[in-house]
Amino acid sequence: MSGIAPTPDPPYVAVIFTAVRSGEDEAGYLEADAAMEALAKAQPGYLGYEGGRGMTVSYWATEADAKAWKQVADHLTAQRLGRERWYTSYKVRVATVDRDYGWSRPAP
Amino acid sequence: MSGIAPTPDPPYVAVIFTAVRSGEDEAGYLEADAAMEALAKAQPGYLGYEGGRGMTVSYWATEADAKAWKQVADHLTAQRLGRERWYTSYKVRVATVDRDYGWSRPAP
Numbered sequence: 001m002s003g004i005a006p007t008p009d010p011p012y013v014a015v016i017f018t019a020v021r022s023g024e025d026e027a028g029y030l031e032a033d034a035a036m037e038a039l040a041k042a043q044p045g046y047l048g049y050e051g052g053r054g055m056t057v058s059y060w061a062t063e064a065d066a067k068a069w070k071q072v073a074d075h076l077t078a079q080r081l082g083r084e085r086w087y088t089s090y091k092v093r094v095a096t097v098d099r100d101y102g103w104s105r106p107a108p
Numbered sequence: 109m110s111g112i113a114p115t116p117d118p119p120y121v122a123v124i125f126t127a128v129r130s131g132e133d134e135a136g137y138l139e140a141d142a143a144m145e146a147l148a149k150a151q152p153g154y155l156g157y158e159g160g161r162g163m164t165v166s167y168w169a170t171e172a173d174a175k176a177w178k179q180v181a182d183h184l185t186a187q188r189l190g191r192e193r194w195y196t197s198y199k200v201r202v203a204t205v206d207r208d209y210g211w212s213r214p215a216p
Contacts (some may be wrong), residue, residue, distance in 0.1 A: 004128065012143075090112070091210035093205045094208065095204055
């Protein structure tokens, strides 16, 4: 879990990725997961990333930025390995964040 | 992790909830989490729920349905307890899912 991403005021784009893991090649999966997070950070329009077990959300300035990330060469390789090894199924949902709000515990 | 929610064709609404846990009252948190999932399922417009460590996404037919769920009495109580006990911070993002796609491993 990577905490709360410091996104700007809406609107922006959220890509919700939910997967069922196969259980195969755990080490390779973890290595690729870290590499893809680092690579995503270097892409135009990248705003942040939040991840949990089996679910990650990446945030992008525009839908064009999210689509461009999908086509980055090393990411295409990871997507192929995901289908061959790491996942039995997944779903990607591309959404527009219309509003957001948050809360933080006041300092004591 | 609850698997991939069986959502209909877009558009529909995703409420992305990301939290930093305080570490307090783990048993109470887990009990409330299960109770809120069961209660959400009974609400009008509820489509599904996906959850991981520190991040959950609930899906709703309309934004009005998502807003109504926020005001359900037992849910209001859970929100208050969340601020008093379980979380040090959280963020809620309300988004419209514009498109989605998925993949499943073919049967061998």
